[in-house]
Amino acid sequence: MRVVVKSLLGLSIICSTAWAEPAGTAATATATTTTPVTPAAIPKPGIIAAAAGASTSTQNPPQTPEDKKLTAEQIAKQKVSEDAKVRAMVKDQATRLQQLEKANLEALAQNQELQLKNDNLGVQVQVLQSERSAQMFIYGAATIAVGVLLGFLIASYIYTKRRRQW
Structure with missing residues (x-):
């Protein structure tokens, strides 16, 4: 019992520190409440790592002012590359969906076949x-029948034996 309590307490401590906000975001939150913020100072949210298929360790680094100075061609190239990645993901998901549907149909057919076999075996039982x-x-x-026949034979034998005695 003590081991369970200790492990639960340790797990809760680990989880609470994992979800805690870093000190930098708390400072910016207090700074934004006291001073007006310009739209350029608000960081833009990135693509969610799970939706983009990337691991959490490969997030984009914070943008510097030098990175913000992209030309229209660079922005267009980035959008095209992102669109290509999204299309590739959609195509991959579509092929996976088709494979899953095919496997599902095969499993349903096999399930129906096994149910028929089960019904046949139930009838046989x-x-x-x-x-x-x-x-x-x-x-x-x-x-x-054998008992009745033996009963008649024994009764007739006894009856004839008694008759002889009289």
Whole structure:
């Protein structure tokens, strides 16, 4: 129990530090509340790493004033490259979707086939059980018939034996 409590406390401490804001963002938040902010000073949000297919360690570094001075051609090239990446991702996702749909159809067909086999086996089990119960009924009837026949034979033997004695 102590180990569980210690591990939960350690996990909560680790999680709380992982989600804490860095000191730089807290300072900018207080600075923005006291001084007016120009639109150029607000950092632009980047593409979410999970949506872009990139790892979290490959985020774009903060832009410097030198990086902001891009020409129209450079901006157009960046947009074209980003569009190409998005198209490639969409195409990849489309092929994965087709593969998943194909696998799903195959699994459904196999599931239906297995259900039919299961139903057939269930019917076979019921037939075998009914045959077994019918066989037991026949054995019981034969046993009773043999018992009755033996009863008559023994009774007739005893009856004839008593008659001889009289």
